[in-house]
Amino acid sequence: MFNPFAPGPATQPPLLAGRDQLIQNMLDEFDRVERGTGARPMAFTGLRGVGKTVLLDHLVDRAIERGWAGLRLQASSHEGNDSLTQLTAVGDTLMNMLATGSATGKALRRGASAIDGISVSLAGAGASLKFGKDGTRAELGIPMEFDALLTALGETARDRGVGVFIAIDELQGCSRSELLTFGRTMQAANSRHLPILYAFAGLPSTREHMVKIDSVTFTERVEWSRLQYLTPTETATAIEEPLIGSGRRIDAGALEMLVELTHGYPFLVQAASKRTVDAAGASDLVTKKHVMAALPGLTEDLAEGVYGASWSRTAPQERRFLYAMSVATFDLKSDEVASSEVYRRLGLTGKQASMYRARLIERGLIDGSGRRLAFTLPGFGSFVLQHRAVMEPEITVGIEPPAARRASVEFSPGPATSNKSIPGLEL
């Protein structure tokens, strides 16, 4: 029996749960674009592993199904490979496909995944773009101006009665020039009735970042939605339906346990379900015993997956901050802790430490609305205490360890910081 679950960044889940309304809203925008009425770009924000990328990918697929040109790009990354460069690099492919009507999903995906290769080979080569229904050749230079490319794309699409859907991921890393260009081209496309529609995704701090790097126009034009964890019902559906589809059943107790354990955090839903099904082996009934057997391996999944990815982007002083915060929440047996308490444990003044606090909020690792701090990812505090503090003892230097420290503790993903639920760490 095959295992339907799919933990991993940008990996489509067997069932995309809890996003129906957002998808429907976007489909309504597709309709509006086709009717020639101005459409509103959307931006999805949310924590790491909450499902931004898979939602964007799904929407790109829906666009392509309608005969649109659909493309997903990544903002940010490094100099010379920003999203504008990426898009202009695949412009040729896109234009040809639109012009000849061969805009199949697979082909466009190939175009998108070959972005690096294409942009490299184009750079030195001197290239041209084909566009127009008759495939007229136009020398437009390299890289073709983003605005010009979009206009050409938009006009070609309009002639064919379709649209162009551009999904831009990791928006929080987008540069000021990218942002200004998006804002400008969105406005231009609207005023010239070009059928171009954008969707964006980024970490929760994205919106503030956008305002900071100065694009009120951009921020206001976009419809923002925050992707949440799945509700218990949505989580149960996300687990049970694919299981049944793969020829298994799950008993009520086991399902309840999985729902509780994962907190509806999409990455964890996939990781825990996958491990559980692996533990069930050839048995077609999944039970609590299988869920229990899945637990130890989840540490690894989380450490290597979202936790590890988030951690690797933090600086040494930020790691100390996270460690002090983990100890504090553990000692206080609370999900939240006052900023001042963390500063005290770090031995820093508010002035010194608030910079780290701000950066960690920006990275989406902690939530600091109000004066109290909380981790945003379930189990992150335990991960820091039991995994990172062991691997990187230097982050613990000068900070008093947790009151109930034990030599060896078993990890179990609990709620964000509710260390009460971590077996082996109770007093």
Ligand SMILES: Nc1ncnc2c1ncn2[C@@H]1O[C@H](COP(=O)(O)OP(=O)(O)OP(=O)(O)O)[C@@H](O)[C@H]1O
């Ligand atoms: N609606 C959903 N229902 C079930 N599983 C989901 C859902 N959304 C995402 N997942 C699963 O969660 C995991 C993370 O998804 P994804 O990579 O899209 O997250 P993300 O928000 O883009 O994370 P990051 O910020 O790290 O890029 C994947 O394994 C995916 O299959």
Ligand SMILES: [Mg+2]
């Ligand atoms: Mg992503």
